[in-house]
Amino acid sequence: MRRMPKLDPTSDEFREAGHKLIDWIGDYLDGVDRYDVLSRVQPGDIAKKFAAEPSQTGRPYDAILADVESKVMPGMTHWNHPAFFAYFAITGSQAGILAELLTAALNANGMIWRTSPSLTELETLTLRWLREALGLPGDLFGIINDTASINSFLALAAAREYAAPEIRTRGFAAAPPLRVYCSEHAHSSIEKGALALGFGIDGVVKIAGDDTFAMSVEALEEAIARDRAAGKVPCAISATVGTTSSAAVDPVKRIAEIAKRENVWLHVDAAYAGPATICPEFRWLWDGIDAADSIVINPHKWLFTPIDCSVLYTRKPDVLRETFSLVPEYLKTTDSAEVNFMDYGLQLGHRFRALKLWYLFEHYGVTRMQAVIRQHVADAGRLAEELQKRDDVELIAPQSLSVVVFRKIVRDPNGAIDETASERASIEALERMNASGRLFVSHTRLRNRYGIRVAIGNGATEWEHVARVLEYL
Ligand SMILES: Cc1ncc(COP(=O)(O)O)c(C=O)c1O
16 A cells, blocks of 8 residues: 555555664663763764755665664763663663554544544543552542653642632733742752743742751741731642652641641642652652642653653642633534543643553553662662761762762861862762763752762663662762
């Protein structure tokens, strides 16, 4: 059959190239540890390898794959590498890769139910499976979007709608000065989202962290009281379960009490740590979650899903819909479907990302995923223990889940820590590790101390890879 006589006259080339590509991917995944984790190229090195103009007559797939090897691969930092410990890892699991291929092949846009009933219904189903696998309450509506940043933006928009619905008609000028609260250790996406929504920099109140880098509830209460007295209106509190720098966990339960008393939207950013609750022993992370109005969890961080896949759950889907629903004539339908995803966010287009979650649950099952997460946390604990045995190293945050943050310490002749020399030694150690190509770690700064941050989260990581931290230290 000649489906697209001008573009793809037959599927012969596609089949041949597709089989080769799957083999290539299989070899790449099997051998990814051979590559340097962090690409060594300089800015511009990659761009100059490519022709200035695209091909006029087209090229065979084989030639393109050869270019991938010779031109693209040198500029890849390998997020699939088992010794990728920077930021938060992403796992290109085989089930996830196959599902991503199928997503492209089916090429569905689930903007409304009828534009692909299977998309809407499988997304609803897999998000119920996920909710149950993570031990979350039963009254949550879920939607998948690309990133946690977008999902937190959507949640803050709903919070704004909840606090000041008049903004929808009359704009911000009609509203009282609204305030969003998050800890000083919250991810920058909270502040970015608030900025984009018009809260302004002054509208985001950063609450001090306590000794464990969790939000101080006392400081939160004081800030809200101070703002109320000054005529501001608290709109949302964003708590983090697993902060980016040190995986600290804000006391959601106590924060929820304040949110309830103040009638403020409670958002929980569990982008990184949420997936850990697939193991019952980590469900304590959800203490107080029943009161959350919205929760963000990233399967593309710690649930073996290739980027992108971020889940937004909310107990107030009606508010989210009121915030975003705006149906032009050409998208009106008479279907009886309850959910049209276009009503719950900014984007009209909606990818079939649920296929990835469905493939993961079906192929690996909950038990295999639990085993990997348990191993990650155990390896982080072992790394923290080994580091603490050394007298030239100190942890600068309590080890939490799969994150360990430490620094090298250098002492002066009186035995006191020399801050400047310690920072220099820590930076040198980090650079040595990353230059080795055998592992990739990133850094953070906590209480003005520079720390080397190791976050374990790749599905391929074993202790032998984590041990490289000690080897190259
Ligand atoms: C706690 C937390 N929230 C949100 C984000 C942003 O995630 P995304 O890249 O999906 O927007 C991160 C990224 O590391 C994070 O650590």
